[in-house]
Amino acid sequence: MTGQTALNIDMSAKLGDAFTPYLGIVVGLAFLLLTLVFRSILVPLTGALGFLLSVAATFGAVVAVFQWGWLGDEFGAHGPILSAIPIFLVGVVFGLAMDYQVFLVSRVREGHAHGEDPSTAVRTGVGHGARVISAAAIIMVAVFSGFMLSPDPMVESIGFALAAATLFDAFVVRMTVMPAVLHLLGRTAWWLPAGLDRILPDIDVEGARLTAGRTDDQRQPHTTPV
Secondary structure (H helix, E strand, O other), X not given: OOOHHHHHHHHHHHHHHHHHHHHHHHHHHHHHHHHHHHOOOHHHHHHHHHHHHHHHHHHHHHHHHHHOOOOHHHHOOOOOOOOOHHHHHHHHHHHHHHHHHHHHHHHHHHXXXXXXXXXXXXXXXXXXXXXXXXXHHHHHHHHHHHHHHOOOHHHHHHHHHHHHHHHHHHHHHHHHHHHHHHHHHHHXXXXXXXXXXXXXXXXXXXXXXXXXXXXXXXXXXXXXXX
């Protein structure tokens, strides 16, 4: 068989078969990189689970609006769902989600590394990062929402999916769920097995060693050379 219909069916099948390995590679690499940066097991794990939550919520919103017709008239939704949306969405949302995750949690990690208690570190990190993340997310949502004005249903569905993913990930996952989880975990959030601690290189993103070295120099008695 040949023709556009057969071609679309074959393409959808190929993309469907590749989606699970692709998602596994993306999440696995994100977990490894976040473990290296934050020197923790639970923080990268919660970050990866938050990303999966954002992707699942976005898929649900796209299906509800474009396939089931919920609020379809309000959004002007019409037409089929592009089969390549899952692959495309995971790549874009992964980049945005990890940017927000690193920007927010690195400030929390910095406060913890410099001696703040976990609750204070979370409040400080969210206080410094929430405004920037909110501004960046609003800009991206506005840009993606502009694609929904296109008469092409494929472009419209992509714009809706990206706008919904950015909105959910930034405001629900990163600035609501993630700080709450870090607060509940307390110091356990920064636990790292001793064996893994010896293997991983200490990047020291927060500059804790510099602060410790400066403090040690200040504690040393100053002598006048003769």
